[in-house]
Amino acid sequence: MADFISGFWNMYVMVLVALSILFCVFVLVSNMTKREKGPVELHGHVWDETLAEYNNPLPRWWMYLFWIxxxxxxxxxxxYPGFGNVNQHRGQWAQYDxxxxxxxxxxxxxxxxxxDMDVMAVAADPDARAMGQRMFLTYCAQCHGSAAQGAKSFPNLTDSAWLWGGEPDNIRETITNGRNGIMPPFGPALGAEGAKDVANYVRSxxxxxxxxxxxxxxxxxxxTNCVACHGADAKGNPMLGAPNLTDNTWLYGSSEAVIIETITHGRNNRMPGFGEFLGExxxxxxxxxxLSLSKK
Ligand code: HEC
Ligand code: HEC
Structure with missing residues (x-):
């Protein structure tokens, strides 16, 4: 139950469980009647002209079963433990801890x-690189590929092109807090012909x-539309994750069709943050x- 993010739900479940048990006890006690000496009274209801019912208490064995x-x-x-954090020292949480x-x-x-070592010195240390590789295979390879070569929409980390900058601090920030590359759609502003024209300019x-x-x-x-993010020289802007459009390195592909798709519909691409999960x-x-993979 410690999976709940707020303690409220923990309490909610615990109170509900306790109330349910108390209610069972209440129902049982309120239905207990003393076994009277002497002749047993009739309930008072009569069916089918003569059919009546004795007002006997519940059978003992049945009551005991209920108590049990x-x-x-x-x-x-x-x-079990079913009372949340109260007995966390038992069970799977204790094992996890x-x-x-x-x-x-x-x-x-x-x-x-x-x-305490400088990150460039760590990058030069073969043991650290081996450790980094094992972690990369566990946490990063499903998106970036086992050799960090990337795939469509997942950047190649072995080249010298960076969306968000290739300095140690940029990369640390990317891994810690994740990144979200957003390009708005320009289909409405440019129209189909306009998008094709701009795509041809980008290819040129x-x-x-x-x-x-x-x-x-x-x-x-x-x-008119693109320099705000990609720059007047189209070389990109690492503050916005806007790629360099002159280095013939592509996140999505270089064909006219794919570039038109990007221009028309925009892009929204997310890398999750790992800082909290993995630690500094x-x-x-x-x-x-x-850093050791990059050609820079
Ligand atoms: C769920 C898929 C996914 C996982 C897992 C993932 N990434 Fe990413 N990563 C991305 C995407 C998508 C981008 C591009 C974000 C963008 O378009 O701005 C990215 C971008 C990056 C960048 C920036 C590249 C650049 O050109 O600036 C680095 C560095 C990076 N990832 C490293 C890692 C590392 C290290 C791990 C493992 C701890 C990791 N990623 C795990 C999807 C992922
Ligand atoms: C608001 C900022 C912004 C504007 C304006 C913008 N872009 Fe982008 N563009 C981006 C970002 C950010 C990405 C990276 C998307 C990602 O990470 O997936 C991108 C990606 C691209 C790509 C994909 C490059 C590749 O490697 O596959 C192309 C092509 C592109 N933009 C062209 C354009 C053109 C042409 C215009 C003008 C019509 C334009 N962009 C306007 C921010 C912008």
């Missing part, structure tokens, strides 16, 4: 060794085959590992 189920419920709740502590004792000194910036008439027209559209020490080593 209530006691069983309470004992089960205590051992113990494992975390054992890991801290075992790996703490290893991390301490790198904690990269030395790719293009229609020069369209590229000429597209230059204007680019200057591991982020430090991962930062060094990413």
């Amino acid at each position: 189920t209530i006691v069983f419920g309470v004992v089960y709740l205590a051992i 113990a494992e975390m502590q054992a890991a801290e004792e075992r790996f703490g000194p290893v991390f301490a060794k790198y904690r 910036l990269n030395g790719l085959a293009h229609d020069s008439l369209r590229a000429q027209r597209g230059k204007e559209g680019f200057e 020490d591991k982020v430090h080593i991962l930062t060094a590992y990413v």
Whole structure:
């Protein structure tokens, strides 16, 4: 129950459980009647002209069974443990805490060794790189690929092109807090023809085959709509995660169709943050590992 983020739900469940048990006890006690001596009275209802019912108390064995189920419920709740944080020292939480502590004792000194080292020095240390690689395979490879080569919409981390900057502090910030690259859609502003023109201009910036008439027209559209983020020279802006559009390195692909798709519909691309989950020490080593991969 410690999975709940706020303590309120913990209390809510505990109060509900306790009330339910008390209610069972109440129902049972309020239905207990003394066994009277002498002749047993009739209930007073009559069916089918002559059919009546004795007003006998509930059978003893039946009452006992009921009490036993209530006691069983309470004992089960205590051992399970069903009362949230109250008996966290038992069960899976205790096991988790113990494992975390054992890991801290075992790996703490290893991390301490790198904690105070400059990140470039860590990047040059083969043991640290091996550790970084193991972590990368566990936490990062599902998106960036096992060799960090990236895929469509997931950046390649081994080249020298950066969305958010390739300095140690940029990379540390990316891993710690994540990133969200947002480009708004320009379909409505440019129209289909306008988007195609601008796409041809973008291709011309990269030395790719293009229609020069369209590229000429597209230059204007680019200057009106795109320079705010990608820059007057189209070399990008690491503050916004806007990529350099002149280095022939592509997050989504270089074909005219894909560039038109980006321009028309925009992009919203997210890298999750790992700071809270992994802690500073591991982020430090991962930062060094990413730096060691880059061609920069
Ligand atoms: C759920 C998928 C996912 C996971 C897991 C993931 N990333 Fe990312 N990462 C992304 C995406 C998507 C981007 C691009 C964000 C953008 O477009 O602005 C990115 C961007 C980055 C960048 C910035 C690249 C640049 O060009 O500036 C770095 C560095 C990075 N990731 C490192 C890591 C590391 C290290 C890990 C493991 C701790 C990791 N990522 C895990 C999806 C992921
Ligand atoms: C508000 C800022 C902003 C504006 C304005 C903007 N972009 Fe972008 N653009 C971005 C960002 C951020 C990304 C990266 C998206 C991601 O991380 O997935 C991007 C990505 C792209 C890409 C994909 C590059 C690749 O590597 O695949 C192209 C192409 C592109 N923009 C072209 C344009 C064009 C052309 C315009 C003008 C019509 C434009 N952008 C206007 C912010 C902007």
